[in-house]
Amino acid sequence: MSDPMRIRLQSVAGVTTVKVLMSHEMESGQRRGEDGRIIPIWNIQDVSASWNGKVVMTAEWGGGISKNPFMQFAVKGTKPGDKISITWKDNRGDSRTDEVLVT
Amino acid sequence: MQLRFEEMMNTRRNALIKGTALSALLLESLMRAEDSFAYQQSAFDAKTVAELNKSLGLSVPLESSQISLLTPEIAENGAVVQVAATTTLANVRRWIFLVEKNPIPLVAIFNLTEDVLPSITARCKFAQTSDFIAYAQLADGRVYYNKKEVKVTLGGCGG
Amino acid sequence: MQSPVLRSNPPRPKRVALSWAVLIMIWISSLTTLQAQDTLAPNAKSLPAEGSSEKAIAEYRQMLQDENPADLYVLKGKALWDQARGPKQRALSNCDLGLGGGVFKGAWTQLPRYFEDTKSVQDLESRLLSCMQDIQGFNSGELVRSDFSNPERVNLSLLAAYVASESEGLPFKVPLSNAAELEMYRAGKKLFYYRAGTHDFSCSTCHSDDSRRIRLQDLPNLTTQAGAGFAYGSWPAYRLSTGSVWTMQQRLADCFRQQRFPKPIFASHATIALSVYMGVNANGAKAAAPGLKR
Numbered sequence: 001m002s003d004p005m006r007i008r009l010q011s012v013a014g015v016t017t018v019k020v021l022m023s024h025e026m027e028s029g030q031r032r033g034e035d036g037r038i039i040p041i042w043n044i045q046d047v048s049a050s051w052n053g054k055v056v057m058t059a060e061w062g063g064g065i066s067k068n069p070f071m072q073f074a075v076k077g078t079k080p081g082d083k084i085s086i087t088w089k090d091n092r093g094d095s096r097t098d099e100v101l102v103t
Numbered sequence: 104m105q106l107r108f109e110e111m112m113n114t115r116r117n118a119l120i121k122g123t124a125l126s127a128l129l130l131e132s133l134m135r136a137e138d139s140f141a142y143q144q145s146a147f148d149a150k151t152v153a154e155l156n157k158s159l160g161l162s163v164p165l166e167s168s169q170i171s172l173l174t175p176e177i178a179e180n181g182a183v184v185q186v187a188a189t190t191t192l193a194n195v196r197r198w199i200f201l202v203e204k205n206p207i208p209l210v211a212i213f214n215l216t217e218d219v220l221p222s223i224t225a226r227c228k229f230a231q232t233s234d235f236i237a238y239a240q241l242a243d244g245r246v247y248y249n250k251k252e253v254k255v256t257l258g259g260c261g262g
Numbered sequence: 263m264q265s266p267v268l269r270s271n272p273p274r275p276k277r278v279a280l281s282w283a284v285l286i287m288i289w290i291s292s293l294t295t296l297q298a299q300d301t302l303a304p305n306a307k308s309l310p311a312e313g314s315s316e317k318a319i320a321e322y323r324q325m326l327q328d329e330n331p332a333d334l335y336v337l338k339g340k341a342l343w344d345q346a347r348g349p350k351q352r353a354l355s356n357c358d359l360g361l362g363g364g365v366f367k368g369a370w371t372q373l374p375r376y377f378e379d380t381k382s383v384q385d386l387e388s389r390l391l392s393c394m395q396d397i398q399g400f401n402s403g404e405l406v407r408s409d410f411s412n413p414e415r416v417n418l419s420l421l422a423a424y425v426a427s428e429s430e431g432l433p434f435k436v437p438l439s440n441a442a443e444l445e446m447y448r449a450g451k452k453l454f455y456y457r458a459g460t461h462d463f464s465c466s467t468c469h470s471d472d473s474r475r476i477r478l479q480d481l482p483n484l485t486t487q488a489g490a491g492f493a494y495g496s497w498p499a500y501r502l503s504t505g506s507v508w509t510m511q512q513r514l515a516d517c518f519r520q521q522r523f524p525k526p527i528f529a530s531h532a533t534i535a536l537s538v539y540m541g542v543n544a545n546g547a548k549a550a551a552p553g554l555k556r
Contacts (some may be wrong), residue, residue: 005108006333017221023334024487028228030206045142049219056218064202064210064228066183067505070330072224073213175322177315179478180502180556185325226326255476258503259556 028063204233263366333553348398355394450539491547499553
């Protein structure tokens, strides 16, 4: 069960800045536990951003992205009522999609 | 004899054209969500920048002052460092974010369509004081980069 | 050539010895001063201009503050508040934080305070604990005896983050309206200055003056409104180093550890007394929680 992302939009003259805070452990696979063994990598691998259903950006992430990832990008040519949707998928097969409307 | 030479040149030119076409096609395929292209695990296993460049099939990137990086001069905690890259270069299709001295330098790859601005902000882990390097790959395959050092400090008592 | 000191008078052994002693003392003291400087500024040549590290750290924090991961935890806390949980399977909805059942706005900025139903002065965490026990049936004794990694203690931190966030921007109004609250303030102040442990530390060792720091980290002066307002008012906070939200109780427990004191009991009178002291000192300052810390 994944926790919701927080997506904040800021639109100026048809350009919408999208700020996404995701809830994820992002275990790097570099740390050792108290038993001395490597804590297995657990991270978001694939991210995609869609605008009114059309994919406008994708990303591949490694364990080097910080815990509770933050990402910011901007979509051109948006109008009020447009839908911005963000999806992430991690290496354990978990995924999450959240969406917001441009005001 | 001449024919063979011409044939040779054609072959070479064809190969060159095919090569560029192939890399452009590759980039195009990265854009289509229907192509569930495999996560580039080998790139995320590369332990050096040189290994990474090879794994992604990149030619040696050229430095460009048209890429601007916004990073803190000092990171109070290396676990979370906000980095941003933007550029005045045209037709950027891919950003590649690296933290040079991390055990795995590759942190993220962002694939952009024309609908987004060539500006990305993310938060990365810095294992130690290191350069943050951003590659901008254009639609024609050329790769440019810029870099900026982030100093990682030992903290105080935890705040 | 004879030195002026020795030339004018026939050199008498005592005076010569004294002059040399003075010279040597001056030389040694200059060495000591240099050493002190080295301790304070080991690589004087490569140090940035004074104040520029503070500026750089402030910039680093500023870049993260706008999108504070603590907000994700506040959302989780909010969901928990309305969820039927615990042995009694009830929601916390009507938990009285001092302003009446289920009233949040301005509740945290008036804590710690005396509660009639428990006959004691309680801070946010201890009040949430008694609500979790009374309304939901959780065993508060067990929770106190466990540690901060216990799942219900984690949930308590999430609830605390949510409640505190509802008072963001409001001024502190921690009451000193009765004997119990006054007694706790005095106890807190005494504890603040109480030196103990292997290193003879007290809270005041680090937190009773402006401009103190440990490496690049500023130490707030908890005896002033500005310092206490900033420090007390920014917990609960998201800690980058642990990737989790800590409450003031957790911060105090870690302070005790860093002073080489024994572990304090969770939600004990001693810890609440320290919060009363800080909270009252903070009165008038605006609450900023949830904060962001390294």
